[in-house]
Structure formats: C-alpha cells, structure tokens
Amino acid sequence: MSSPKRVCIVGSGNWGSAIAKIVGTNARNNSKFDSTVNMWVFEETVNGRKLTEIINTDHENVKYLPGHKLPENVVAVPDLLDAAKSADILLFVIPHQFIGRVCDTMKGQIKPDTLGMSLIKGVDEGPDGLKLISEVIREKLCIKMSVLMGANIANEVADEKFCETTIGCRDQAQGALLKELMQTHHFRVTVVQEADVVEICGALKNIVAVGAGFCDGLGFGDNTKAASCGVADLITTCYGGRNRKVAEAFAKTGKSLEELEKEMLNGQKLQGPATAAEVHTILKNKGVLDRFPLFNAVYGICYEGRPVTEFIHCLQNHPEHQ
Numbered sequence: 001m002s003s004p005k006r007v008c009i010v011g012s013g014n015w016g017s018a019i020a021k022i023v024g025t026n027a028r029n030n031s032k033f034d035s036t037v038n039m040w041v042f043e044e045t046v047n048g049r050k051l052t053e054i055i056n057t058d059h060e061n062v063k064y065l066p067g068h069k070l071p072e073n074v075v076a077v078p079d080l081l082d083a084a085k086s087a088d089i090l091l092f093v094i095p096h097q098f099i100g101r102v103c104d105t106m107k108g109q110i111k112p113d114t115l116g117m118s119l120i121k122g123v124d125e126g127p128d129g130l131k132l133i134s135e136v137i138r139e140k141l142c143i144k145m146s147v148l149m150g151a152n153i154a155n156e157v158a159d160e161k162f163c164e165t166t167i168g169c170r171d172q173a174q175g176a177l178l179k180e181l182m183q184t185h186h187f188r189v190t191v192v193q194e195a196d197v198v199e200i201c202g203a204l205k206n207i208v209a210v211g212a213g214f215c216d217g218l219g220f221g222d223n224t225k226a227a228s229c230g231v232a233d234l235i236t237t238c239y240g241g242r243n244r245k246v247a248e249a250f251a252k253t254g255k256s257l258e259e260l261e262k263e264m265l266n267g268q269k270l271q272g273p274a275t276a277a278e279v280h281t282i283l284k285n286k287g288v289l290d291r292f293p294l295f296n297a298v299y300g301i302c303y304e305g306r307p308v309t310e311f312i313h314c315l316q317n318h319p320e321h322q
C-alpha cells in the first residue's frame with residue numbers, strides 16, 4: 001500500500017476554513033491520508049495575536065470563520081513553502097486575484113507529482129482571452145489539476161447544512177481519491193470529467209450575483225431577479241452570497257464597492273466585480289460584448305460609473321428581445 005497522502009490547504013479565508021473542517025476530519029479518519037493537514041495562513045494580527053497562533057491554540061479561525069472549531073490535526077502554517085513543500089495533494093482556496101503570486105512563490109518548490117485541486121471561483125484574463133484559474137496553476141506549477149465547485153456558501157457548509165458539490169476531474173482514480181477526501185454526510189460530492197464546465201460555471205455566477213444584488217437594492221421583485229438565474233450555484237449565490245449582499249448595499253447607499261467590501265466583509269473578498277472586469281476585457285477583445293448585456297451592465301456599474309438605476313434597462317434591451 002502506498003504511504004498516506006499529505007494534504008495542504010492553500011488558503012484560510014471563509015471557504016478555506018470551512019474546507020479545513022471537512023478535510024481535517026476526513027484525513028484523521030481515513031488511512032489513505034496523513035492525519036496532519038497543513039493550512040497555509042496569510043499571516044495577520046487579530047486582537048493583538050497572530051492568526052496562526054490563534055488557530056493552533058484555540059482551533060478556530062476567529063476572523064474568517066468565527067464560531068466553528070477546526071479539527072486539531074489542522075495545523076496553521078504562516079510560510080507558504082513550509083506548508084506546501086511535502087504535500088501530495090494541494091487544495092487551492094484563496095481569492096482569485098492572489099493566485100498568480102502564490103504560484104510564483106511555489107514554483108519549483110513542491111513535489112512534481114502533487115495533485116492539485118482548485119476551489120477558487122474566478123477567471124484570469126490572459127493575452128489570448130479567458131484563462132481558467134486551474135489552467136494558471138497547471139501552467140505555473142506543472143501539476144495535474146482538478147476543481148471543486150458548487151452551491152456552497154461557506155458558513156452553511158461549516159454549519160453542516162446539507163449541500164452538494166461537484167469535483168471536475170479527468171482521471172477517474174484521482175477523482176475517487178479526492179472524493180474520499182472531501183465528502184461527508186452533509187457535503188455530497190459528484191465527480192464528473194468535464195472539469196472546465198464545472199469551473200467556468202462557478203466563476204461566472206459571481207457576476208450574476210452582483211446583478212442580483214443590484215435588483216434587490218433597487219427594490220425589484222423576485223421575478224426580476226430570477227430573470228438572471230439558472231442552476232443551483234446561481235440560485236444560492238443570488239440569495240445568500242456576499243457578492244449579492246454587497247451589491248444590494250451598493251445600490252441602496254451609493255457608497256463604493258471597495259468601501260462596502262471593507263465595511264461589510266471584515267477582510268473577506270468579493271470575486272464578482274473583478275470577474276466582471278476580466279470577462280469584459282475578454283468579450284471586448286472578441287467583439288461579442290453586445291451578446292452579454294448582463295455582464296456588460298454589471299461591469300459598467302462597477303467600473304465605468306454608470307448609474308445602478310440603469311441596470312434593468314440593460315436587461316430590457318437584451319438582443320434576444322429585439
């Protein structure tokens with residue numbers, strides 16, 4: 001039998017910490033995995049103490065997932081390379097804007113046969129158009145990559161409220177191993193081979209969620225909001241997510257998104273506005289902006305100073321309605 005796989009979680013925000021709860025418990029109870037799970041923590045001081053010290057002593061990420069104990073075998077490590085260098089499985093779960101720098105630091109310093117899985121929702125906008133975050137990681141680190149995405153609001157997952165998620169993995173044996181690491185009674189995992197589809201749905205729904213927040217902030221009805229909704233993650237994010245919540249406050253208060261992110265999220269990061277900007281550049285370069293009025297409208301409001309009160313006009317002028 002091969003030796004137990006060492007797991008490292010690259011990230012310790014709201015979702016990273018909820019995932020640490022699951023992965024720590026599963027790794028401890030399954031001999032296929034080493035029971036110690038490293039979690040890389042972007043170090044900061046909270047209430048006068050280092051966050052890593054708080055996590056390793058009190059077993060709680062008091063800033064990003066307060067109220068939940070993490071398993072004691074989850075070890076917070078402030079140095080990225082110390083956390084990741086001996087890992088057989090790397091779970092990437094940081095806000096997408098930081099992935100480039102994190103991978104640059106890890107390049108050449110990890111085991112060559114490490115399996116990576118991205119839980120990051122977002123896209124990168126490269127010179128040739130859209131690039132998936134898993135592709136960015138694959139190219140920079142030369143490792144095999146899978147993804148995990150779903151209608152998974154972190155606080156609800158940590159509360160063990162039942163939900164489903166999808167692993168996109170091209171290799172069946174790897175998919176089965178990753179499922180063993182991630183699945184619990186409350187967090188059911190389906191493995192599919194179409195990893196790119198899983199990832200792009202997870203990324204793009206964040207832009208729609210910002211639009212849904214605008215609808216709420218402007219006082220439109222449920223029908224209006226549903227006009228932009230599709231499948232599970234979209235529904236969840238358009239009701240319960242941070243992108244929606246902050247966009248609602250934006251429409252109601254007139255404060256800037258940056259200000260509201262700071263005020264309302266205590267260090268957590270929105271992915272929707274940045275994704276709207278990246279997707280906007282990609283669509284513009286391809287000359288197809290007019291086919292995506294919702295994405296265009298969210299971009300215009302977030303970055304071009306277009307009044308949020310015009311949001312619905314953009315949907316009324318959808319090319320499908322001409």
Ligand SMILES: NC(=O)C1=CN([C@@H]2O[C@H](COP(=O)(O)OP(=O)(O)OC[C@H]3O[C@@H](n4cnc5c(N)ncnc54)[C@H](O)[C@@H]3O)[C@@H](O)[C@H]2O)C=CC1
Pocket residue numbers: 011012013014015016017041042043064093094095096098119120121122152153154155267268269270271
């Ligand atoms: N929170 C949620 O409910 C869910 C989030 N996701 C996705 O997971 C990814 C990560 O999200 P969260 O864990 O919620 O993070 P978060 O939104 O809680 O972000 C805060 C994290 O970013 C870290 N950070 C701040 N500056 C940094 C830097 N310069 N370099 C590296 N890290 C830095 C902070 O230390 C903290 O760990 C995102 O792509 C998000 O869309 C996916 C499903 C659910």
Ligand SMILES: O=C(CO)COP(=O)(O)O
Pocket residue numbers: 121150151152153154206209233236237240241242243244270271
């Ligand atoms: O991705 C999520 C739920 O699946 C979380 O969405 P928010 O980032 O908008 O909170």
